[in-house]
Amino acid sequence: MKAHFEAKKANPPIQVYSYQYKGATVYYETAGCCDQFSNLYAADGKLLCHPDGGLTGKGDGQCTDFTKARTEEQLVWKDPR
Incomplete structure (x- = not known):
């Protein structure tokens, strides 16, 4: 999360979710905006x-x-900024 705070705030704010996927816990990080992975x-x-x-x-x-x-x-x- 440190890298997110050092970067410009994304719009919409970055969020991280945990899921179960193929029998394992994974973490999904949303993209800030527009054509980003x-x-x-x-x-x-x-x-x-x-x-x-x-x-x-x-x-x-x-x-x-x-x-x-x-x-x-x-x-x-979720980025609180």
């Missing part, structure tokens, strides 16, 4: 893929089932 991280912090965003809005194509397969959504953090 969202990020999906493993519990150990490893970047798994970009589920959505980018020029097409469909991410990087590496986890196309994320939106349908994810469960147990919980908001973990």
Whole structure:
């Protein structure tokens, strides 16, 4: 989260959600705006893929089932600025 506070505030504000996906806890970080990739991280912090965003809005194509397969959504953090 430190990197977010050092950067200019995004519009809309960045949010991080936890989900269960393929039997594991993952963390989904929303994109700030416009044609930016969202990020999906493993519990150990490893970047798994970009589920959505980018020029097409469909991410990087590496986890196309994320939106349908994810469960147990919980908001973990939202930029309070």
